[in-house]
Amino acid sequence: MPPPGGTPPLHPPPDGGWGWVVVGAAFISIGFSYAFPKAVTVFFKEIQLIFNTTYSEIAWISSTMLAVMYAGGPISSVLVNKYGSRPVVMVGGLLCCLGMVSASYSTNVVELYLTMGFICGIGLAFNLQPALTIVGKYFYKKRPVANGLAMAGSPVFLSTLAPFNQFLFNTYGWKGSFMILGGLLLNCCVAGSLMRPVEPKASTESKNKVGVRETDSSMKKRQKQLSVWEKINKYLDFSLFKHRGFLIYLSGNVIMFLGFFAPVIFLAPYAKDKGIDEYSAAFLLSVMAFVDMFARPSVGLIANSKLIRPRIQYFFSFAVMFTGVCHLLCPLAEDYTSLVVYAVFFGLGFGSVSSVLFETLMDLVGAQRFSSAVGLVTVVECCPVLLGPPLAGKLVDETGQYKYMYLACGAIVVIASVWLLIGNAINYRLLAREKKKNIHTKESQETEPLKTSQSPNVNIKSGETETWKGAEVNPSERETNI
Amino acid sequence: MRALQGLRGPRAPALPLFLLCFLAAVRRSLEDGLSTAAPFTSLPVQEEITTKYSNLSSESHNISVTAAPYTSLPVQEEMMTKYSNLSLESHNISMTEQSNMPVEKNITLERPSNVELTCQFTTSGDLNSVNVTWKKGDKLLEDNYLVNATGSILYTQYRVAVIGSKQMGSYSCFFGEKKQHRGTFNLKVPEINGKNKPLITYVGDSVVLMCKCQDCLPLNWTWYGVNGSVQVPIGVPVNDKYVISGKHANETRLKITQLSEDDQGTYWCHAIFELGESEGHVELVVLSYLVPLKAFCAIVAEVVLLVTAILLFEMYTQKKKKPSGDGKEFEQGEQMKLDDSNGIENSGPRHRKNESVGQ
Secondary structure, three states: OOOOEOEOOOOOOOOOOHHHHHHHHHHHHHHHHHHHHHHOHHHHHHHHHHHOOOHHHHHHHHHHHHHHHHHOHHHHHHHHHHHOHHHHHHHHHHHHHHHHHHHOOOOOHHHHHHHHHHHHHHHHHHHHHHHHHHHHHHOOOOHHHHHHHHHOHHHHHHHHHHHHHHHHHHHHHHHHHHHHHHHHHOHHHHHHHHOOOOOOHHHHHHHHHHHHHHOOHHHHHHHHOOOHHHHHHHHOOHHHHHOHHHHHHHHHHHHHHHOOOHHHHHHHHHHHHOOOOHHHHHHHHHHHHHHHHHHHHHHHHHHHOOOOHHHHHHHHHHHHHHHHHHHHHHHHOOOHHHHHHHHHHHHHHHHHHHHHHHHHHHHHHHHHHHHHHHHHHHHHHHHHHHHHHHHHHHHHHHHOOOHHHHHHHHHHHHHHHHHHHHHHHHHHHHHHHHHHHHHHHHHHOOOOOOOOOOOOOOOOOOOOOOOOOOOOOOOOOOOOOO | OHHHHHHOOOOOOOHHHHHHHHHHHHHHHHHOOOOOOOOOOOOHHHHHHHHHOOOOOOOOEEOOOOOOOOOOOHHHHHHHHHOOOOOEEEEEEEEEOOOOOOEEEEEEOOOOEEEEEEEEEEOOOOHHHOOEEEEEOOEEEOOOEEEEEEOOEEEEEEEEEEOOHHHOEEEEEEEOOOOOEEEEEEEEOOOOEOOOOOEEEEOOOOEEEEEEOOOOOOOEEEEEEEEOOEEEEEOOOOOOOEEEEOOOOOEEEEEEOOOOHHHOEEEEEEEEEOOEEEEEEEEEEEEOOHHHHHHHHHHHHHHHHHHHHHHHHHHHHHHHHHHHOOOOOHHHHHHHHHHHHOOOOOOOOOOOHHHHHOO
16 A cells, blocks of 8 residues: 555565466456446447437447546545555445446436446546556566556457447346446456555554654654645645656657547448448457457567666657557558558557556656556546547548548657657656766765665666655656666 | 220211210220210320329339330330329349349339339340240239340330339249240338347336338338237327337337336337338347346355455465564565465565665
């Protein structure tokens, strides 16, 4: 359980053992979070008829769910910072179940927005952030692999949930399906129960009290003088907005997400537009999901290698660029075989980006502040993720052709990759410089009571340069060494 | 129709001839089912029929590749002027001598129209020796068709004014005597789409069954439920349980409220056109709430079981390490706990141990 900024730092990550079980649990949570909003679209065509509305009104349910899931990030982060991952995930599972079961009793679309969209969305938010956070707590050396494996949950769950939903609908109708899906989402509680906190539970309560007592005198003084700002930072680390790496990551991602999801959504309509029949068009998406499924852990493994890990930010930028180039080349695909090739490469790009998406954030801000960071990132990313597809759709409507949309998305993604590349190059340089400065100052001031347990000691290649000084955070914290 | 041949081009006749013709006209108009007999200034029959069918639409489908010139039979021209307000639909089938498979073409007709069916037959042999016949169903048709030969292609055309369900059906053209080549035109009313998969609902719910016709506008819709093997009309005595409505003319919706398990079964929607009736079906399945509830409870039980098992396991492993004591040495206790609980694999790097313990 991460203590709020200002108490003694974390225990060393186990990097194995129970950690792999936690990865499995995170796999389930992340799988549900990302796949569920997309998988429920299977029901929409029928529900639209039953509730007597237009398709776009029904499609808003999925968008609401996704929006609330992203926007609920900060709330989730605050709760994780206070109580740890396990209770939050279990509450998330219960909320999801509640949302779906009440959705099965709804009589109009607004009720569906509230139950499925809002309550389920919050529940999924309570699943996503803690799952990502706890992987960072359990792993350091093998973290990219763990992240890659955990993120692989999304395509696996999507490929299984979509046909499963169809089967449920054919057997139980929409009401029964929603009820059973609610039960299924309860399995998030199982995942949550597996997410054992890294520190022993008995110590946390005492730690909160002991932590206050055990700190040095300067810390005590600071506690008495806690301003409102610092109090807020205890729960959600807003000081991240001063963190250079974080800002680069955030800005790059915002640009990237504008053009990231639209190609996925429009792949099937684009194929149909080219004259390909419905089933083959749907098969393209399956190909993409299949490649994605295997790309994520493999890329995680690659990112873990000695060569790539220190330069993981560059790797991320290249993965984004690869995806962007894929989109730019898509209009060249005229027949079905070339579209399949595009789907394969797109799956690769999509998988590699998703695999290291949160790994790079962890790399930049450290596991301690990751839970706040991911909350802030998701709430800001909410906008481009939601705006991207409708804007792309509008572009298609205006120009009448899909190829301009693909070119635009490709261009946006490539711009994002270039921005990330340049930004991170500068960041690496500045960090290296600051590190040299730090070594000099440490060598000269050995008596300074810098109580950092994981100090940036170059001799021992530790990595986590986190300090526990609350708001006075060293902006140059980054892990570069394995 | 044949009888009208004699009425062509009346000149100023002599009186007996005039009387004869007049009588003939009266007889024929009676044969045609018309009640009035007008003087011979204009063809009475034509006017009658023209006004009668003046509100009908015009349909023209032209799929034929070439338009072969025909020497028009008097019959055809009569008919065309008679039903001139009706549209003309032309449909074409091509056959070659080599093809043995009978060729079929489905024609969807919604409202009365003139239909022109053309069969063209390509052969290398002598065209004049090929025998051409037309049949409606099994009945041989003897008139209203033309035969023409151009180059090596033999054309035959049959025209019919489709004004009721009697004229709907299958019309076939046959080429040849021994080795017959056959082309069939199936005249049908538009198809209705119900639902292929059963609709699943629950007791006490309400459901909307919908039947839709793609590009057609039926005159009327009716719904039938099935009792045993008999179709029983529903919604006719207007009651609360069954409400028939429809947003557009090409669809119909049946809303059934207060469902019970007796309402299970197949429902038929009939669309009534001028040229006949078409039907679609929707299957309704009514389940009781217990069915998904059982599955839900099973899943909940599984979840509760797993969660308790996992938490108990964790408490058990923690208890085993409890004597290690709490206090300041959290880290050491933590590591020992990890040692015990992660019996599987402990290859995790311990390089932090040195510095962390130094706290």
